Amino acid sequence: MFVLIVGSGRVGSAVAKSMLSDGHEVSVLDENPEAIALLNRGQDESWEDLGGSFTVGTALEIDALLEAGIDRADAFLASTDGDNTNIVIAQIAKKRFEVELVVVRVLDPGRAKWYAQQGLQTVCPTQTAIELLEAAVRGHKSSRGGAG
Amino acid sequence: MYVLIVGAGKVGWNLARELVEKENEVTVIESNRRRYEVVEEELEHSIHYGDGTELWVLERAGIGRADLVIAVTGDDEDNILICQMAQEKYSIERVIARCNNPRNLQHFELLGIKPAVSATDLILRLIEHEVPKYGLVHLLDLKEERLEIIEIEVPEGCPAAGSTVKDLGLPDGALVISILRDRGGFVPVGDSVITAGDEVLLVLDIGLEEIVTERFACP
Numbered sequence: 001m002f003v004l005i006v007g008s009g010r011v012g013s014a015v016a017k018s019m020l021s022d023g024h025e026v027s028v029l030d031e032n033p034e035a036i037a038l039l040n041r042g043q044d045e046s047w048e049d050l051g052g053s054f055t056v057g058t059a060l061e062i063d064a065l066l067e068a069g070i071d072r073a074d075a076f077l078a079s080t081d082g083d084n085t086n087i088v089i090a091q092i093a094k095k096r097f098e099v100e101l102v103v104v105r106v107l108d109p110g111r112a113k114w115y116a117q118q119g120l121q122t123v124c125p126t127q128t129a130i131e132l133l134e135a136a137v138r139g140h141k142s143s144r145g146g147a148g
Numbered sequence: 149m150y151v152l153i154v155g156a157g158k159v160g161w162n163l164a165r166e167l168v169e170k171e172n173e174v175t176v177i178e179s180n181r182r183r184y185e186v187v188e189e190e191l192e193h194s195i196h197y198g199d200g201t202e203l204w205v206l207e208r209a210g211i212g213r214a215d216l217v218i219a220v221t222g223d224d225e226d227n228i229l230i231c232q233m234a235q236e237k238y239s240i241e242r243v244i245a246r247c248n249n250p251r252n253l254q255h256f257e258l259l260g261i262k263p264a265v266s267a268t269d270l271i272l273r274l275i276e277h278e279v280p281k282y283g284l285v286h287l288l289d290l291k292e293e294r295l296e297i298i299e300i301e302v303p304e305g306c307p308a309a310g311s312t313v314k315d316l317g318l319p320d321g322a323l324v325i326s327i328l329r330d331r332g333g334f335v336p337v338g339d340s341v342i343t344a345g346d347e348v349l350l351v352l353d354i355g356l357e358e359i360v361t362e363r364f365a366c367p
Contacts, residue, residue, distance in 0.1 A: 060224065
């Protein structure tokens with residue numbers, strides 16, 4: 001499978017590395033040329049020596065997306081630090097390039113929920129954190145004898 | 149009419165002023181605190197502080213009853229999102245988006261956001277109108293007589309290159325008056341051959357420029 005990841009921050013770079021080690025073809029696009037450092041970190045060989053590719057460019061630029069291989073991507077992951085950028089490029093990947101699997105990270109639960117209803121596969125770390133924290137507190141049995 | 153404007157930059161602020169002047173009800177949303185404070189001195193309660201791409205901020209500003217939503221922030225992805233949510237989530241029929249980078253116009257189009265206004269694109273079109281093709285120089289415009297004299301380069305591969313003057317296919321009202329070649333020039337006859345690299349002087353009726361320049365444009 002050919003996986004294109006846009007945004008090489010903590011999340012994007014970590015997913016990229018594990019997809020590559022699973023044997024997938026992985027291409028990463030980031031506007032910051034230094035973002036490749038996160039892809040190289042903790043690896044014995046450099047990202048590119050391991051077979052990954054890295055393109056410098058802005059997410060909304062069609063030329064950059066094409067250079068990174070969007071037209072032959074099987075999976076597309078939008079993980080830049082901008083919710084709106086992610087939502088827009090995910091729709092471009094789906095509607096214009098007809099990528100089969102498009103997953104988009106959206107930090108704001110409101111937008112994540114609404115766009116999920118519109119058919120985008122959104123992942124909302126904030127909502128996940130809220131649910132985990134709520135569950136952790138609810139699951140705690142207090143030994144101090146307070147109410148509930 | 150109730151108009152919601154997102155982005156209180158120069159465009160948003162001036163739009164708000166004009167629309168208020170024309171007796172519309174206007175709310176502006178601005179996410180930069182300092183900018184908000186500056187504009188608030190004039191617009192007072194008509195400006196809200198917040199991120200206009202957040203649903204609750206839009207709702208607090210009354211997007212549900214807006215007749216028109218205008219997204220004029222400096223970020224194209226924000227403008228796309230605001231208009232998309234206005235249209236699809238809040239069923240606003242009329243939206244206007246600013247497109248900062250004309251290369252992004254295709255994204256507005258793809259996602260059904262119309263109209264998207266790009267100042268850069270508008271200026272580029274004006275430039276194209278004023279200077280229709282590269283290599284074209286207006287030597288003389290005789291406005292009263294409705295005639296112009298232009299000089300045009302003959303690029304490799306254009307229809308004119310290799311053609312005789314009489315076979316150029318120029319419309320009535322256009323005449324080749326001189327061919328400049330190798331630092332010299334001559335007045336051609338019908339059988340003179342135009343070659344790539346020449347510069348050709350033509351006299352034209354005003355309005356024929358577009359048809360004539362096509363003969364000198366590469367396909």
